[in-house]
Amino acid sequence: MKKTTLTLALFALTPFSILASGQNPLKVTEKSLPIPVHASQEVQNTLAVLPAPLNSGSVKAIAVPSTDGEWKAHISEFNHPTEVQGRQAAKDLNVKYGVENINGVEIYTLTPANISEKNANNLFLHIHGGAWIYGGNDALLREAVVIAHKLQMPVVSVNYRKAPVHPAPAALNDIITVWNSLLAERQADSIMMGGTSAGGNLTTAATLRMRDLGMPLPAALFIGTPAADVLKNPDSRFVNDGIDALLGTWDGLIEASVELYVGDLDPKSPYLSPVYGDFTGFPPSILVAGTRDLMLSDTILLHRAFRDAGSHADLHIYEAHSHGFYMLPGKDRTNFYAEMNNFSDAYIGRYNDITPTKVTVTFKLEDILLPESK
Amino acid sequence: MKKTTLTLALFALTPFSILASGQNPLKVTEKSLPIPVHASQEVQNTLAVLPAPLNSGSVKAIAVPSTDGEWKAHISEFNHPTEVQGRQAAKDLNVKYGVENINGVEIYTLTPANISEKNANNLFLHIHGGAWIYGGNDALLREAVVIAHKLQMPVVSVNYRKAPVHPAPAALNDIITVWNSLLAERQADSIMMGGTSAGGNLTTAATLRMRDLGMPLPAALFIGTPAADVLKNPDSRFVNDGIDALLGTWDGLIEASVELYVGDLDPKSPYLSPVYGDFTGFPPSILVAGTRDLMLSDTILLHRAFRDAGSHADLHIYEAHSHGFYMLPGKDRTNFYAEMNNFSDAYIGRYNDITPTKVTVTFKLEDILLPESK
Numbered sequence: 001m002k003k004t005t006l007t008l009a010l011f012a013l014t015p016f017s018i019l020a021s022g023q024n025p026l027k028v029t030e031k032s033l034p035i036p037v038h039a040s041q042e043v044q045n046t047l048a049v050l051p052a053p054l055n056s057g058s059v060k061a062i063a064v065p066s067t068d069g070e071w072k073a074h075i076s077e078f079n080h081p082t083e084v085q086g087r088q089a090a091k092d093l094n095v096k097y098g099v100e101n102i103n104g105v106e107i108y109t110l111t112p113a114n115i116s117e118k119n120a121n122n123l124f125l126h127i128h129g130g131a132w133i134y135g136g137n138d139a140l141l142r143e144a145v146v147i148a149h150k151l152q153m154p155v156v157s158v159n160y161r162k163a164p165v166h167p168a169p170a171a172l173n174d175i176i177t178v179w180n181s182l183l184a185e186r187q188a189d190s191i192m193m194g195g196t197s198a199g200g201n202l203t204t205a206a207t208l209r210m211r212d213l214g215m216p217l218p219a220a221l222f223i224g225t226p227a228a229d230v231l232k233n234p235d236s237r238f239v240n241d242g243i244d245a246l247l248g249t250w251d252g253l254i255e256a257s258v259e260l261y262v263g264d265l266d267p268k269s270p271y272l273s274p275v276y277g278d279f280t281g282f283p284p285s286i287l288v289a290g291t292r293d294l295m296l297s298d299t300i301l302l303h304r305a306f307r308d309a310g311s312h313a314d315l316h317i318y319e320a321h322s323h324g325f326y327m328l329p330g331k332d333r334t335n336f337y338a339e340m341n342n343f344s345d346a347y348i349g350r351y352n353d354i355t356p357t358k359v360t361v362t363f364k365l366e367d368i369l370l371p372e373s374k
Numbered sequence: 375m376k377k378t379t380l381t382l383a384l385f386a387l388t389p390f391s392i393l394a395s396g397q398n399p400l401k402v403t404e405k406s407l408p409i410p411v412h413a414s415q416e417v418q419n420t421l422a423v424l425p426a427p428l429n430s431g432s433v434k435a436i437a438v439p440s441t442d443g444e445w446k447a448h449i450s451e452f453n454h455p456t457e458v459q460g461r462q463a464a465k466d467l468n469v470k471y472g473v474e475n476i477n478g479v480e481i482y483t484l485t486p487a488n489i490s491e492k493n494a495n496n497l498f499l500h501i502h503g504g505a506w507i508y509g510g511n512d513a514l515l516r517e518a519v520v521i522a523h524k525l526q527m528p529v530v531s532v533n534y535r536k537a538p539v540h541p542a543p544a545a546l547n548d549i550i551t552v553w554n555s556l557l558a559e560r561q562a563d564s565i566m567m568g569g570t571s572a573g574g575n576l577t578t579a580a581t582l583r584m585r586d587l588g589m590p591l592p593a594a595l596f597i598g599t600p601a602a603d604v605l606k607n608p609d610s611r612f613v614n615d616g617i618d619a620l621l622g623t624w625d626g627l628i629e630a631s632v633e634l635y636v637g638d639l640d641p642k643s644p645y646l647s648p649v650y651g652d653f654t655g656f657p658p659s660i661l662v663a664g665t666r667d668l669m670l671s672d673t674i675l676l677h678r679a680f681r682d683a684g685s686h687a688d689l690h691i692y693e694a695h696s697h698g699f700y701m702l703p704g705k706d707r708t709n710f711y712a713e714m715n716n717f718s719d720a721y722i723g724r725y726n727d728i729t730p731t732k733v734t735v736t737f738k739l740e741d742i743l744l745p746e747s748k
Contacts, residue, residue, distance in 0.1 A: 024422055025406040028616045032399040036609035038649065038675055048398055235410035235665055235694045242402045243613060275412065291609055291671055300665065300691040301412055308709065315689045317674040320609045335682065 033243065039320035042330030047320065050245050064256045071133075071164050071260075079130075079139045086141025093149040097141065099159075102181045103365065105174045106159040110144050116152035122190045122348050124148070125182065125218065126157035127175060127206070129197030129324070131227075131254055132261035133163050143196060143327060150337035151344055153192075156182070160202070167263035168272055169370040175206040176368055179215070184362045188216035192344050194286075196324055197295070200226025204274040204302060211281055213368050220347035221285035222340060225295040225323055226302060228275040230258045230267045234297030244294040245322040263373070271370070275301050279309035286314045286343045288336055290321020314343065407617065413694035416704030421694070424619050438630045445507075445538050445634075453504075453513045460515025467523040471515065473533075476555045477739065479548040480533040484518050490526035496564050496722050498522070499556065499592065500531035501549060501580070503571030503698070505601075505628055506635035507537050517570060517701060524711035525718060527566075530556070534576070541637035542646055543744040549580040550587075550742055557590060558736045566718050568596025568660075570698055571669070575601045578648040578676060585655055587742050594721035595659040596714060599669040599697055600676060602649040604632045604641045608671030618668040619696040637747070645744070649675050653683035660688045660717045662710055664695020688717065 035044050065071040090097055094113040099106060124147055128140035136159050144157040160174035182191060194203050200223040210217055228234065237250045247254060262272060270277035275298065285306055289299035299315070306313035316339055318325065318332050326336045409418050439445040464471055468487040473480060498521050502514035510533050518531040534548035556565060568577050574597040584591055602608065611624045621628060636646055644651030649672065659680055663673035673689070680687035690713055692699065692706050700710045 025408040026421070026424075026617070026619075028405050028407060030404045031402050031612065031615060033402060033609070033612045034399040036612075036671075037607045038603070038671065039609065047400070050400075229412070233411045235407070235413065238405065238407045238410075239613070239617060239666065241405060243400070245400075291674065292613065297410070297412065297665055297693055301693055304690075304692070304709070307713070315691065317677070317689065317691065319671055319675055319678075335678070339681070 036320040040318075040331045042328055042332065043318075043320050043325060046325070046328065047245060062253060064252055068164060075133055078134050079137065082135065082139035082142055083137060086138050086145060089145040090141055093145055095145045095148045097145075103177050105177050107178060108140060108144060108155075108157040108159060110141075110148040110155040110157065112148040112152055112154070114152050115154060118345065119151065119153040119348075121186075122153055122192070122344075123182070123186065124151060124153050124155045124344075125178070125191055125193040126155050127160070127193065127195035127199040127202045128157060129195055129199040129224075130162075131257040132168075132171065132198045133257045135198070136160070136162055143199075146327070146333075146337070151341060153344070163257065163260035163263075167373075168261050168265050170372055171202055171261075172206055172209060172271060173369045173372065175202060176209055176213075177365060179206070179210060180362050180365065180368065183216060189219045190348060191218045192220045192222065192348055193218040194222025194224065196224035196226075196327065198227055200224050200295075200299075201228065201230075201274060204228070204277070205271045207282065208270055208274060208277050208279075209370075213363065215363065215368075217281070217283050219283060220344060221283055222343075223285055223287045223299070223302060224326070225289040225293055226274070226287075226298050227258075227295055228298035228302050229273045230262055231273065234275070234295070234301065236297035237294055240292055240294050240296065240322075243292050243322075245292065246325065247294050247323045250294060275305070277305065279306050279311060282306055282309060282311040284312035284314075284343075284347045286316070286340060288316045288318070288326055290318045290323070290325050292320050292322045293325075294323050314339075410694040414692075414705045416702055416706065417692075417694050417699060420699070420702065421619060436627060438626055442538060449507055452508050453511065456509065456513035456516055457511060460512050460519060463519040464515055467519055469519045469522045471519075477551050479551050481552060482514060482518060482529075482531040482533060484515075484522040484529040484531065486522040486526055486528070488526050489528060492719065493525065493527040493722075495560075496527050496566070496718075497556070497560065498525060498527050498529045498718075499552070499565055499567040500529050501534070501567065501569035501573040501576045502531060503569055503573040503598075504536075505631040506542075506545060506572045506576075507631045509572070510534070510536055517573075520701070520707075520711070525715060527718070537631065537634035537637075541747070542635050542639050544746055545576055545635075546580055546583060546645060547743040547746065549576060550583055551739060553580070553584060553589070554736050554739065554742065562590035563593045564722060565592045566594045566596065566722055567592040568598065570598035570600075570701065572601055574598050574669075574673075575604075575648060578602070578651070579645045581656065582644055582648060582651050582653075583744075587737065589737065589742075591655070591657050593657060594718060595657055596717075597659055597661045597673070597676060598700070599663040599667055600648070600661075600672050601632075601669055602672035602676050603647045604636055605647065608649070608669070608675065610671035611668055614666055614668050614670065614696075617666050617696075619666065620699065621668050621697045624668060649679070651679065653680050653685060656680055656683060656685040658686035658688075658717075658721045660690070660714060662690045662692070662700055664692045664697070664699050666694050666696045667699075668697055688713075 035047050065074045095110050097110045126144045128135045140157045144155050148155040158175055158178050161170040232250050241249050268276050287299050287303050289296045303313050303315045409421050439448045469484050471484045500518045502509045514531045518529050522529040532549055532552050535544040606624050615623050642650050661673050661677050663670045677687050677689040
């Protein structure tokens with residue numbers, strides 16, 4: 001039997017200083033991942049039919065647009081199927097929607113067929129995802145419609161300005177503008193805010209901005225598989241590279257989108273990368289990700305940071321989910337929205353028995369918006 | 375610009391039935407994992423010095439013992455450094471311990487230098503880890519001492535019988551025997567039970583058994599990176615193969631240990647693989663794992679199953695932690711035990727203001743122990 005000294009040392013968690021210098025970075029050999037038997041049937045079915053280009057090499061092979069015109073065409077092509085899905089979902093789930101304008105920011109207002117009595121005075125402020133460049137216009141309906149339907153709550157979704165035409169902090173300013181307008185007409189405590197991916201990033205960053213400004217904060221946050229760091233730092237960017245079936249890899253398209261969004265600003269600003277934020281006084285939050293998710297690390301890092309700052313934060317991780325798989329129709333989506341319902345009941349339900357009183361104040365826009373380049 | 379139709383289809387989560395048949399299993403190419411910058415300094419230091427044999431190829435190269443004598447020697451060699459550490463931890467942290475015998479089962483009783491007033495009537499029942507073969511005798515002190523010290527609570531740790539000499543269900547019977555004895559002298563509600571790895575498996579399985587027997591249940595459970603399935607089914611067994619710096623891979627030594635433990639029993643029995651269990655009526659639980667953990671999937675699957683059964687369950691995941699890394703001294707250990715302290719306060723603290731009343735009954739051992747092979 002071969003000497004097992006090294007394994008012994010590891011299992012025993014002995015002082016690592018006595019070990020020989022290691023393999024840094026760690027080399028991981030080629031491997032095969034079978035269909036995960038404990039994943040939901042929908043995830044198993046999805047993984048069974050996903051085409052080969054999902055591994056990182058092939059995603060990397062997709063050309064990154066290089067001119068403004070190419071980006072515009074690419075974003076338009078990319079958004080199209082999601083827009084079709086969003087409009088279809090609104091029809092299927094009987095959610096009515098309209099488009100309005102608040103202080104120059106376009107918002108979608110969504111009204112589900114049934115608004116539960118407890119949510120009569122409540123509102124969900126939705127921040128859509130899409131790497132800060134995709135997912136706007138009717139494409140934002142896909143998630144917003146499901147939220148309105150599942151929570152039986154009115155939704156306002158911010159069609160914030162996006163890169164490459166409008167880099168940061170335009171999106172943040174649009175969210176803050178809408179927030180400020182909402183405060184003029186209702187109590188902050190009656191609003192839950194949230195979204196997925198870039199929407200999770202912007203939800204967290206905008207709440208940091210509101211906190212820093214001394215504004216009243218939302219009653220609760222939903223933070224879905226957020227990009228908490230705009231740089232390729234979180235460990236799951238590497239561990240799940242070529243494994244996340246939705247995104248494949250951070251390199252290439254996503255990285256290019258991030259660069260367009262960040263522009264000349266500091267990527268380590270908490271308003272851009274909330275993972276560097278201080279979350280003192282943050283509202284309660286519900287976070288979700290998957291084990292095959294490129295943003296798994298981002299999600300668990302924010303969960304820890306929220307809790308370490310003394311806020312209530314609940315973490316939900318789903319087996320073999322790639323980025324945003326909880327939005328796939330099926331068992332896991334039903335399951336997660338049940339959690340979200342219980343969560344919203346617990347944190348905005350407190351105000352259901354009383355008529356909301358407007359104790360909030362609005363701020364002058366010129367005092368609260370971040371400087372934008374002209 | 376290359377056609378992006380496939381990515382479009384994926385990002386939009388279009389009906390997957392229209393996609394071409396995929397790569398199944400998914401092939402993941404060789405990759406390098408840098409030191410994760412968002413991991414705690416201790417984890418970064420640990421990963422920087424870990425030796426090359428940690429990747430799966432080399433761990434697999436460690437010979438599996440083939441005779442009873444070889445196993446005995448291997449286990450003894452494996453346990454030795456942990457025993458030394460456990461005794462040293464008891465000395466360093468000023469935790470006194472003794473060894474007793476309850477109905478034929480050996481237990482360690484641990485008393486920290488300070489017992490907090492709120493925990494004067496409380497007890498932590500510790501179930502050690504070690505793949506159902508390692509981790510017994512003084513090796514169990516390593517985790518038990520830290521629990522006693524951090525929670526400022528007396529600990530009883532069960533030195534349950536282990537494979538290969540005693541396959542399942544001997545360990546379960548020993549835990550149930552101790553539980554039954556504790557019920558004769560104190561209220562179940564004053565006891566928190568838990569442990570790590572195989573200890574998390576046994577904690578869950580034993581609680582299922584108690585629930586099925588109609589016994590009073592612990593006030594709360596601590597379930598640390600459990601092996602919830604004794605077969606290689608959870609997805610993180612594959613995704614984190616060669617990445618988990620503590621275990622390296624499921625194949626080889628661990629698989630062989632599991633086979634010794636399971637013996638002729640059905641590996642899908644919830645008493646062996648709790649992932650198949652129904653958790654109706656389960657106590658509140660706190661679960662922990664890491665993103666590089668071979669048992670990440672097991673942990674999140676149990677978290678979901680507990681919540682889906684209507685129990686309270688809190689999930690904590692740490693950046694770039696391999697299996698059991700939260701036991702490493704440092705920031706993350708301090709952080710996790712702070713969570714565990716708050717959790718135990720919330721769920722066994724309810725009884726601190728009243729003198730516990732023995733409302734419990736004890737069962738006849740012959741009625742509650744599972745049949746063992748002679």
